[in-house]
Amino acid sequence: xxxxxxxxxxxQLGLSIATVSRALKDSHEISQATREKVKQAALELxxxxxxxxxxxxxxxxxxxxxxxxxxxxHFFSQVISGIESxxxxxxxxxxxxxxxxxxxxxxxxxxxxxxxxxxxxxxSVTHNKNGYAHLNRLSQAGFPMVFFDRLVEEVEVxxxxxxxxxxxxxxxxxxxxxxxxxxxxxxxxxxxxITRTRQAGYQRAVEQxxxxxxxxxxxxxxxxxxxxxxxxxxxxxxxPDGFLGAAESMALLLYELGSQENFQIPKDYQLISFTxxxxxxxxxxxxxxxxxxxxxxxxxxxxxxxxxxxxxxxxPAERKRILPSCIRLAASLRASKG
Amino acid sequence: xxxxxxxxxxxQLGLSIATVSRALKDSHEISQATREKVKQAALELxxxxxxxxxxxxxxxxxxxxxxxxxxxxHFFSQVISGIESxxxxxxxxxxxxxxxxxxxxxxxxxxxxxxxxxxxxxxSVTHNKNGYAHLNRLSQAGFPMVFFDRLVEEVEVxxxxxxxxxxxxxxxxxxxxxxxxxxxxxxxxxxxxITRTRQAGYQRAVEQxxxxxxxxxxxxxxxxxxxxxxxxxxxxxxxPDGFLGAAESMALLLYELGSQENFQIPKDYQLISFTxxxxxxxxxxxxxxxxxxxxxxxxxxxxxxxxxxxxxxxxPAERKRILPSCIRLAASLRASKG
DNA sequence: TTTACTTATGCAAACGTTTACGCGGATTTT
DNA sequence: AAAATCCGCGTAAACGTTTGCATAAGTAAA
Numbered sequence: 009x010x011x012x013x014x015x016x017x018x019x020q021l022g023l024s025i026a027t028v029s030r031a032l033k034d035s036h037e038i039s040q041a042t043r044e045k046v047k048q049a050a051l052e053l054x055x056x057x058x059x060x061x062x063x064x065x066x067x068x069x070x071x072x073x074x075x076x077x078x079x080x081x082h083f084f085s086q087v088i089s090g091i092e093s094x095x096x097x098x099x100x101x102x103x104x105x106x107x108x109x110x111x112x113x114x115x116x117x118x119x120x121x122x123x124x125x126x127x128x129x130x131x132s133v134t135h136n137k138n139g140y141a142h143l144n145r146l147s148q149a150g151f152p153m154v155f156f157d158r159l160v161e162e163v164e165v166x167x168x169x170x171x172x173x174x175x176x177x178x179x180x181x182x183x184x185x186x187x188x189x190x191x192x193x194x195x196x197x198x199x200x201x202i203t204r205t206r207q208a209g210y211q212r213a214v215e216q217x218x219x220x221x222x223x224x225x226x227x228x229x230x231x232x233x234x235x236x237x238x239x240x241x242x243x244x245x246x247x248p249d250g251f252l253g254a255a256e257s258m259a260l261l262l263y264e265l266g267s268q269e270n271f272q273i274p275k276d277y278q279l280i281s282f283t284x285x286x287x288x289x290x291x292x293x294x295x296x297x298x299x300x301x302x303x304x305x306x307x308x309x310x311x312x313x314x315x316x317x318x319x320x321x322x323x324p325a326e327r328k329r330i331l332p333s334c335i336r337l338a339a340s341l342r343a344s345k346g
Numbered sequence: 347x348x349x350x351x352x353x354x355x356x357x358q359l360g361l362s363i364a365t366v367s368r369a370l371k372d373s374h375e376i377s378q379a380t381r382e383k384v385k386q387a388a389l390e391l392x393x394x395x396x397x398x399x400x401x402x403x404x405x406x407x408x409x410x411x412x413x414x415x416x417x418x419x420h421f422f423s424q425v426i427s428g429i430e431s432x433x434x435x436x437x438x439x440x441x442x443x444x445x446x447x448x449x450x451x452x453x454x455x456x457x458x459x460x461x462x463x464x465x466x467x468x469x470s471v472t473h474n475k476n477g478y479a480h481l482n483r484l485s486q487a488g489f490p491m492v493f494f495d496r497l498v499e500e501v502e503v504x505x506x507x508x509x510x511x512x513x514x515x516x517x518x519x520x521x522x523x524x525x526x527x528x529x530x531x532x533x534x535x536x537x538x539x540i541t542r543t544r545q546a547g548y549q550r551a552v553e554q555x556x557x558x559x560x561x562x563x564x565x566x567x568x569x570x571x572x573x574x575x576x577x578x579x580x581x582x583x584x585x586p587d588g589f590l591g592a593a594e595s596m597a598l599l600l601y602e603l604g605s606q607e608n609f610q611i612p613k614d615y616q617l618i619s620f621t622x623x624x625x626x627x628x629x630x631x632x633x634x635x636x637x638x639x640x641x642x643x644x645x646x647x648x649x650x651x652x653x654x655x656x657x658x659x660x661x662p663a664e665r666k667r668i669l670p671s672c673i674r675l676a677a678s679l680r681a682s683k684g
Numbered sequence: 685t686t687t688a689c690t691t692a693t694g695c696a697a698a699c700g701t702t703t704a705c706g707c708g709g710a711t712t713t714t
Numbered sequence: 715a716a717a718a719t720c721c722g723c724g725t726a727a728a729c730g731t732t733t734g735c736a737t738a739a740g741t742a743a744a
Contacts, residue, residue, distance in 0.1 A: 011460075013730055024694045029732060039692060056461035060407065061730030064398035064699045071441075071463075080424050080624075085417045092417075092444050101463065103409075104442055106430050122349070123394035124700095125409075125439065145392075263628045285625055286418075290601045292630030351700055362724045367702060377722060399700030402729045462730095 073126035082284035090306020111136035118142040128152035135197035152316040156309040168309040176209025184217040188250030192224035195254040206254040253281030294338035411464040420622035428644020449474035456480040466490035473535035490654040494647040506647040514547025522555040526588030530562035533592040544592040591619030632676035
C-alpha cells in the first residue's frame with residue numbers, strides 16, 4: 009500500500025496537483041465546489057501531507073528540539089511537559105536529546121541541528137570546560153535558541169531561569185536561623201551557571217551570619233556513583249551541620265549519605281535542597297525543598313522560542329526572564345510554625 | 347547567511363552535485379583524490395545534509411516517535427531514557443508525544459504519524475473506551491509499531507511488558523503474610539492492560555488466602571485531584587488494611603491519603619505499590635515497591651522496533667517480551683528480616 | 685463587437701538529495 | 715590495431731509540495 013499523495017487525489021478527481029494543493033489550503037483562487045470535493049476526497053483517502061516535502065519546500069520542519077542532561081529528574085521532566093504543552097498549541101513537534109552530562113554529546117547534537125530537522129532549540133547545558141563554541145556557532149548562524157535554567161551568559165541568547173542567588177541566600181539564612189553553625193553547599197561544577205549563582209547566594213548568607221567563615225563547598229558531577237564516596241570524604245573532613253543542595257541530584261545524594269552516616273535530622277543536621285520531587289512531603293528525615301516552577305519555565309521558554317522562530321519583536325526585558333522559586337518547608341517545621 | 351548545500355561544495359570545487367553526493371558517501375565510483383577534496387570542503391564549510399531532502403528522497407526520516415501518558419513519572423522517564431540510548435546507537439532521533447491520559451490526543455497524534463515524520467512508534471496507551479482503531483489502522487498500513495507496558499492485545503503488534511500477574515500475586519501474598527486481612531487493589535481503568543493483569547494477580551492471591559472474599563477494587567483516573575476525594579470515600583466505605591497500588595500515580599495518592607487519615611504504617615496498614623521513584627527508600631511511612639526494569643523495557647522495545655523498521659526477522663518468541671519486575675522491601679522490613 | 689478584467693485552473697520550476705544511465709578517455713584484451 | 719573493459723564523472727529524473735505565471739472561459743465595460 010503506497011502512501012496517498014496530492015497526486016492521488018488529483019488523478020482521482022481529474023484535477024491538477026496545483027489545484028488540489030491550493031484547495032487544501034483554502035485558497036480563494038479555487039471555487040467553493042472544487043475545494044469541497046478535494047477536501048472530501050482527502051478525508052476519504054486519509055491523505056496526510058508529507059512533511060519532508062513541505063518542509064523541504066518551506067525550509068522549515070514544524071519541530072523544536074529540547075536538549076537536557078537527563079530526563080529521570082523531576083525538574084527536567086516537568087520542564088519538558090511545559091514545553092510540550094506550548095508546542096502542541098503551535099502545532100509543533102518535539103525532539104528530545106539527552107546529554108547525560110557529557111559535553112561531547114551536546115556538541116555532537118548541536119552539530120546535527122543545522123540540517124533542517126528542527127526550527128529551534130531549547131537547551132539546558134552541561135558543563136563544558138572547553139566552552140560553548142558549538143552553541144555560539146549555531147546561534148550566530150541564526151538558529152533560534154533559548155536557554156533555560158542552566159544557561160550560558162557568553163552566548164547572546166534569550167533565557168528563562170529562576171532567582172537563584174536570592175533563593176539560595178534565603179535558604180542558607182534559614183539554615184543558620186534553625187541553628188546550623190557550619191552549613192555546606194553541594195553543587196555541580198562551579199562553572200555551571202546554576203552552581204555559580206546559587207553558590208553566590210550561599211556565600212552572601214555565610215558572610216552575613218558568620219563573617220570571615222570559610223565556605224564549605226562540594227562540587228559533584230551529578231552522577232551518584234561518583235559523587236557519593238567523595239561526599240563521604242567531604243563530610244568526614246569538614247563535619248558540616250547543615251546542607252544546601254543546589255541540584256535535584258544532590259537531594260538524593262544527601263539522603264544516601266544520611267542513611268549511611270546515620271544522620272539525626274533535623275536534630276543534628278539541617279537539610280535544604282533544590283528539588284521538584286513530588287514525594288518530598290513524605291521523605292524522612294524531612295527535607296525543606298526549593299521548588300522551581302518547572303512547568304512554567306518550560307512554557308515560558310517555549311513561548312520565547314516561538315517568538316524568535318516567528319521573528320516577533322522581543323523586548324530587552326523579555327530576553328532575561330526570571331521566575332521565582334519557592335521554599336517549601338519540611339512538614340516538621342510547618343507543624344512547629346503553625 | 348544561506349545554508350551550505352551540496353551545490354555550494356560542487357560550485358566551489360568545480361564538480362557536479364552528483365560527484366559531491368557520491369564522494370560524501372564514499373562511493374567507489376569516485377577517485378580517492380576527489381573524495382578527499384570534497385570531504386575537506388564539506389568540513390570547512392560546515393556542510394550538513396538537509397534531512398528533508400534526503401528524507402523525501404529515501405522515504406524515511408531517521409526518527410522514531412514515543413507516545414506516553416506523561417513524562418513526570420519515573421517509570422516513563424526511565425523508559426524514554428532507555429529508548430533514547432538505543433535510538434542514539436542507530437543514529438535515530440526521538441520525538442515525544444504526551445497524551446496526558448486523553449484518548450483524543452492519542453488519536454490525533456496517531457493520525458499525524460502517517461506523514462513521514464517518523465519511521466516507527468513506541469507507545470504505552472491511554473485508556474480509550476472507544477477502542478484502538480487508530481492504532482490498528484496505523485499498524486495495518488504497515489507503520490512499524492511496538493507497545494510497551496500499557497499494551498493493547500487486540501492490535502497485532504510486538505510488545506514488551508513485565509510479569510504483571512505474577513508479581514501482583516506475589517505482592518498481594520506479601521500483604522497477607524504481613525498480617526493484612528482486607529487488602530485493597532488500587533488501579534487505573536480496569537480495561538487497561540496493566541490494570542487488568544495486575545488485578546488478576548491480586549484476585550488470585552485473595553482467592554487463595556481468603557477464599558470467597560470480595561475483592562476491594564478502586565479504579566482511579568491517574569489524576570490526583572480527581573482521585574484523592576474518591577479514594578477517601580473508598581477508604582471510609584471499605585476500611586481496607588493494606589494496599590496494592592498498581593501504578594506509580596497510586597503510590598503518591600496513597601501517601602496523600604495516609605497523611606490526611608493519619609495512617610500508622612506499617613502498624614495499621616501495609617503499603618505496596620508499583621513505582622520507580624528513586625526516593626522510595628527514604629519515604630515515610632515506608633513503602634514496599636514493585637520496581638519495573640524501566641530502562642531495559644525502553645531498550646528492548648526500541649531494539650524490537652528497529653528490527654521491525656529494518657525488516658529483520660522477528661521470531662514469534664520475541665514478539666511478546668516479558669521482563670520481570672522485582673519487589674524491593676521497605677527498609678523497616680529489610681531490617682527485621684536481616 | 686472589441687477590450688478589459690475577473691475567476692478558476694493548469695504548467696512548470698523550485699526546495700536538496702540520491703541514483704540510473706550515459707559518455708568520454710584510458711587501459712587492457714584479442 | 716580494433717574491440718572490450720573499466721574508471722571517473724556528468725546529466726537528468728525523481729521524491730511530494732508550493733507557488734509564480736500563463737491561460738482559458740466567462741463577465742463587464744466601452
